[in-house]
Structures are given as C-alpha cells and as structure tokens.
Amino acid sequence: MRQKQTIAIIGTGAVGGYYGALLQQAGHHLHFLLRSDFDQVQRQGLKISSPNGDIILPNVHAHASPDTMPPCDLAIVALKTTANHQLQYILPRIIKDAGAALTLQNGLGSDQLIARLIGPERTLGGLCFLCACKVAPGHIVHQDYGLITLGEFSQKGITPRLESITNLLKEAAIPAQSIEDLKLARWKKLVWNVPFNGLSVLHHCLTDHLISNPALRQLSIDLMHEVVEAAAVCAGIIEPAFIDQMIDNTEKMVPYAPSMKVDFDNNRPMELESIYGEPIRQACACGIEMPQTNALYLQLHQLNGSRSADPVLVN
Amino acid sequence: MRQKQTIAIIGTGAVGGYYGALLQQAGHHLHFLLRSDFDQVQRQGLKISSPNGDIILPNVHAHASPDTMPPCDLAIVALKTTANHQLQYILPRIIKDAGAALTLQNGLGSDQLIARLIGPERTLGGLCFLCACKVAPGHIVHQDYGLITLGEFSQKGITPRLESITNLLKEAAIPAQSIEDLKLARWKKLVWNVPFNGLSVLHHCLTDHLISNPALRQLSIDLMHEVVEAAAVCAGIIEPAFIDQMIDNTEKMVPYAPSMKVDFDNNRPMELESIYGEPIRQACACGIEMPQTNALYLQLHQLNGSRSADPVLVN
Numbered sequence: 001m002r003q004k005q006t007i008a009i010i011g012t013g014a015v016g017g018y019y020g021a022l023l024q025q026a027g028h029h030l031h032f033l034l035r036s037d038f039d040q041v042q043r044q045g046l047k048i049s050s051p052n053g054d055i056i057l058p059n060v061h062a063h064a065s066p067d068t069m070p071p072c073d074l075a076i077v078a079l080k081t082t083a084n085h086q087l088q089y090i091l092p093r094i095i096k097d098a099g100a101a102l103t104l105q106n107g108l109g110s111d112q113l114i115a116r117l118i119g120p121e122r123t124l125g126g127l128c129f130l131c132a133c134k135v136a137p138g139h140i141v142h143q144d145y146g147l148i149t150l151g152e153f154s155q156k157g158i159t160p161r162l163e164s165i166t167n168l169l170k171e172a173a174i175p176a177q178s179i180e181d182l183k184l185a186r187w188k189k190l191v192w193n194v195p196f197n198g199l200s201v202l203h204h205c206l207t208d209h210l211i212s213n214p215a216l217r218q219l220s221i222d223l224m225h226e227v228v229e230a231a232a233v234c235a236g237i238i239e240p241a242f243i244d245q246m247i248d249n250t251e252k253m254v255p256y257a258p259s260m261k262v263d264f265d266n267n268r269p270m271e272l273e274s275i276y277g278e279p280i281r282q283a284c285a286c287g288i289e290m291p292q293t294n295a296l297y298l299q300l301h302q303l304n305g306s307r308s309a310d311p312v313l314v315n
Numbered sequence: 316m317r318q319k320q321t322i323a324i325i326g327t328g329a330v331g332g333y334y335g336a337l338l339q340q341a342g343h344h345l346h347f348l349l350r351s352d353f354d355q356v357q358r359q360g361l362k363i364s365s366p367n368g369d370i371i372l373p374n375v376h377a378h379a380s381p382d383t384m385p386p387c388d389l390a391i392v393a394l395k396t397t398a399n400h401q402l403q404y405i406l407p408r409i410i411k412d413a414g415a416a417l418t419l420q421n422g423l424g425s426d427q428l429i430a431r432l433i434g435p436e437r438t439l440g441g442l443c444f445l446c447a448c449k450v451a452p453g454h455i456v457h458q459d460y461g462l463i464t465l466g467e468f469s470q471k472g473i474t475p476r477l478e479s480i481t482n483l484l485k486e487a488a489i490p491a492q493s494i495e496d497l498k499l500a501r502w503k504k505l506v507w508n509v510p511f512n513g514l515s516v517l518h519h520c521l522t523d524h525l526i527s528n529p530a531l532r533q534l535s536i537d538l539m540h541e542v543v544e545a546a547a548v549c550a551g552i553i554e555p556a557f558i559d560q561m562i563d564n565t566e567k568m569v570p571y572a573p574s575m576k577v578d579f580d581n582n583r584p585m586e587l588e589s590i591y592g593e594p595i596r597q598a599c600a601c602g603i604e605m606p607q608t609n610a611l612y613l614q615l616h617q618l619n620g621s622r623s624a625d626p627v628l629v630n
Binding site for chain 1: 400401403404407408428431432587588592595596599600604606609612613616
C-alpha cells in the first residue's frame with residue numbers, strides 16, 4: 001500500500017473540492033485553502049453529492065492562509081485563472097523540496113506561471129473533464145464524468161513521477177491517464193474552448209444555438225481552424241478531422257453552457273487571458289496571427305469593462 | 316539633417332500625446348492610435364499647453380485601428396499597462412522589419428511582453444519623468460519635466476541604434492539620455508513606486524502624509540528595502556543610500572498624488588501587475604519573497620475587486 005501523501009488543494013471550488021474529497025477519502029492528508037467559504041468548511045466539512053455515492057467529510061483541514069499549511073508532497077491548483085495573482089505567495093511556501101504542483105486550470109499560461117514560481121521540474125499540468133458545481137459553501141454536486149489527463153510541463157513523455165501521481169489519483173477512484181504531450185493536449189482542448197466559450201457569452205446562448213445557426217456555426221469552425229493552425233506552429237499537429245469530431249460531438253450534446261458563460265451570467269470574471277490572451281500571444285511569438293480569435297478576445301474584454309466600474313481601455 | 320522617420324504613438328494619453336506632438340513638430344511623420352478620443356482628435360488635432368510654449372497641431376494622422384496605420388520605423392508605446400492586452404494585435408502589424416518599439420510604460424513586464432511579440436532585438440524600454448495630464452480629448456497640459464531615459468532590452472550597454480533613437484528625441488526638444496542597464500533602472504524606479512503608489516491608495520492620502528506619519532513612513536522604508544533586496548538578486552545593486560535619497564526627495568516635494576492614486580480616484584484600473592505583481596513574480600523566480608509588497612498587492616487587488624461588479628477572488 002502506498003504511503004499516505006500530504007496534499008494541498010489550492011482553491012476549493014467544484015474542481016478542488018471534488019477531487020480533494022476523493023483523495024481524503026482514500027486516506028491522504030488533505031489541506032484545503034479557501035477564502036470565502038473558510039468559516040463554513042472549517043465548521044461543517046465538505047459534502048459531495050454524486051451518482052457514484054455521496055461523500056461526507058465532517059472534518060477537513062481548512063486554511064484561510066498558506067501560512068498555516070504544512071509542507072506538501074503535492075499541491076493541486078484549482079483556482080480560477082483570474083485569481084492566479086495569489087499563487088506567487090502561496091506555492092513557494094507550501095511545497096516540499098521534492099514535492100510538485102499539478103494545475104487543473106483552464107487554457108494556457110498557468111503551467112508557465114507555476115514553472116516560473118517553483119521551477120519547471122516541479123510542475124505538472126492536467127486537464128479535467130468534470131461536470132460538477134458548488135451549490136453552497138462546502139457542498140459540491142457531482143453530475144457526471146471526472147477524468148483527469150495529466151502530463152509533465154518540462155518534457156514530453158511519461159516520467160516515473162508522472163506515472164506515480166496518476167496512480168495516486170486512480171487509487172483514490174479518480175479516473176486518470178498520463179499523457180505524453182501536455183502542450184498539445186492543452187491546444188486540443190482550446191479547439192473547442194475558443195469558439196464555444198466566447199460566442200456563448202457574446203450571443204447570450206448555449207451550444208445548441210451556436211451549432212444550429214448557420215453563421216455562428218461557420219464562425220465557430222473558422223475559429224477552430226485558426227486554433228489548429230496556431231497549434232501546428234506552437235505545439236504540434238491536430239488533424240483537421242478533429243474539428244469535424246468536435247462539431248459532431250457538440251451537435252449531439254444536450255444544450256450546454258460553457259464555463260465562461262456560467263461565469264459571465266453569475267457576474268464572475270471570465271477567464272479571458274488563459275482561453276484567449278495567452279494562446280494569441282504564444283501564437284504571435286511563433287509568428288502566427290489569430291485575427292478572428294483576437295477580435296473575439298477584444299470584444300469580450302470590452303464587455304467585461306462595460307460591466308464593471310473599471311473601464312478596461314484607457315486612452 | 317536626419318531623415319524623417321515614420322513614428323507610431325500607441326495610446327494617445329498625456330504621455331503619448333505630449334511626446335508625439337513634439338516629434339511631429341520636429342518634422343517626423345506621426346501616426347496616433349486612439350480609441351475614445353479618435354473622433355475629436357481627427358477633427359481638431361492635438362494641443363499641448365506648456366510653460367515651454369504651446370504646441371497647436373490642427374492636423375494629425377489619427378487612427379482608430381492599427382489596420383489603417385503605415386509600417387513604422389518606431390512605435391512608442393504609451394498605453395496604460397492595464398490595456399496591454401491590445402498590443403498583441405497592434406505591434407506585429409505596424410512595425411517595419413528593421414523598426415523597433417520603445418515602451419514608456421510603468422513598472423515591469425511590458426518590455427518582456429513586447430519582446431515576446433516582436434522579438435527582443437527590436438525592443439527598447441524607457442522611463443519617463445513627466446508631469447502632464449490630459450484635460451480634454453486632444454488637449455494635454457504639460458506642467459513640468461519631461462526627461463526620457465532609455466535602454467536596450469536584449470543587452471546591457473549603449474548600442475548605435477539606441478544612441479540614434481536618443482538623438483532623435485533630443486533633436487525634437489525632448490530631454491533624453493541613453494542608459495546602460497534598463498532592468499536596473501526599472502527596479503530603481505520601483506523603489507519609489509512600490510511604497511508610494513499603493514499606500515496612497517489604501518490610506519487615501521498624498522505623499523506628504525506617508526512621509527510625516529511615523530508608522531506609514533517606516534512601512535514605506537521597509538517596502539523600499541524589500542525592493543532593493545529583490546533587485547540585488549534580479550537586476551543589480553542599488554546602494555542603501557538611494558533609499559535615504561528617495562525619502563529625502565519625497566519630503567521636499569509638494570504633496571503629490573502618485574499615478575495609481577489618480578487612477579483610483581478617477582475610477583480607472585490601477586496598474587497592479589506592472590508595479591506589484593510582476594516584480595513579485597520576478598523575485599519569486601529568483602528565489603526571493605517580497606512578503607510586505609505582496610500584502611500590499613493583495614489588498615489593492617481586493618480593493619479593485621470590491622469596487623467593480625466582478626469579484627477578483629473566486630472560490
């Protein structure tokens with residue numbers, strides 16, 4: 001039996017709370033960092049409602065500050081990327097010298113940021129395919145799925161350390177899979193995220209409308225091609241058939257609200273930099289422009305600015 | 316006589332408008348990129364009121380989009396850093412292959428961003444010491460000073476290209492000086508900016524109160540030491556006497572509102588990343604923590620979030 005690990009969950013929303021609860025149930029020493037939900041989670045613990053069986057954890061180690069957290073073997077980063085300004089003070093303090101961080105955050109940029117803060121050799125990235133939402137402080141409803149695919153940041157290929165973390169997840173009943181090429185996997189996920197996140201916000205609609213309206217469907221496909229072309233230079237080849245497959249999958253899905261649409265409707269900040277800004281900048285640094293993606297990005301920035309007290313554009 | 320250059324001004328606020336007007340008056344071909352002031356500046360041109368003599372330019376080339384701008388020898392970037400998300404689409408389109416960009420923006424991070432977008436060898440950075448403000452669209456009041464110190468991004472030392480741009484500025488009646496070490500100069504400017512910008516916002520006061528209140532004065536000095544210690548690892552040695560000199564200068568100044576205070580009071584976004592976030596991240600990447608600077612940064616983020624419709628922290 002594996003030795004129990006000390007694991008920090010940075011950001012205890014739906015993603016962090018769900019996976020953290022499974023890891024604690026498997027016997028690891030979990031430490032949850034929270035802000036707004038701290039009081040309630042410290043008093044009442046965490047509750048997961050799931051078709052796989054509910055999980056009730058009346059006692060969890062809740063922390064309002066990284067200063068009270070012990071040195072960890074693994075830090076799982078599950079903040080929204082819009083809160084990434086917090087990481088610079090948190091991560092370097094809480095990870096053991098031989099420990100690592102695994103970011104489950106959306107889009108591009110978080111891997112690089114964390115590598116800068118704690119070193120590329122201690123950085124792993126994961127993509128999670130999870131339908132879950134936080135319905136109250138400390139109460140997460142798991143609807144479906146839950147796979148994490150994870151890879152090394154600093155090299156391609158599957159290292160023993162990566163395999164060991166994948167196994168740790170699997171032993172906690174979390175479906176997990178090691179991947180050879182994290183960067184390519186992140187770009188592949190953008191093929192779907194770039195069109196459907198932003199367009200659902202700008203057009204106040206769900207995926208079904210984007211797929212059935214001819215003009216929006218064509219724009220979605222054009223944006224997907226732009227991502228595939230940028231990926232070819234920045235990360236690797238994504239077969240054009242992948243676009244057809246994504247369109248086909250989306251056609252068959254129940255009408256779905258992408259995470260950016262959910263954030264926008266709940267008046268939370270949108271993850272504009274990780275889904276749009278950073279991919280455009282990485283492409284630009286490789287000599288590739290993404291004009292249609294950029295147009296979407298600037299419109300969303302404008303929308304963000306017009307909703308808040310602070311204008312985004314200053315001239 | 317020098318050949319006339321084609322020069323783009325990216326962001327025509329007080330800084331961009333003032334220096335752009337001087338360069339146009341010197342006979343160069345200026346192209347101004349604007350957003351909110353486009354209509355008025357296109358119709359009425361630019362006006363500078365200055366103790367050195369007013370400048371009236373009834374006709375300027377105003378642009379609402381980079382798509383109408385010609386290829387430029389030099390792009391002067393004078394946006395607020397909070398609008399840097401616009402640069403990725405602007406800069407690569409408008410600079411000639413042999414051209415360069417000079418960013419006059421505050422703090423850290425813009426040099427690196429621009430180097431990523433157009434190449435480090437085409438990137439220069441400058442610090443400007445200018446008291447000016449935009450009082451109406453296209454109307455800038457120059458109060459005092461105006462020196463630009465500028466350096467290469469990709470290497471220390473003074474290259475012929477750097478010297479040539481410095482001379483171009485001087486010939487347009489702009490006080491300018493080439494510097495050997497841009498990075499160190501940026502950190503030196505932070506020694507003042509880090510304490511006085513954020514503390515003036517949090518304590519709703521001007522520099523005189525920060526200097527005369529014993530607790531705030533001590534906190535300012537502590538923050539300055541933190542910057543000097545981080546600079547020693549990230550950029551180079553700043554003599555401790557520099558701190559005394561900055562305190563002394565601030566004591567003798569008329570009560571002054573730092574730019575972040577002016578932005579905050581006018582409900583504009585604060586330059587939190589360039590003045591705080593990026594220095595802390597660069598220090599962190601060098602193994603140095605800046606705990607007091609970080610505390611200030613997180614408080615300012617919190618203040619930003621509480622003012623806007625969008626909460627900054629998401630848990």
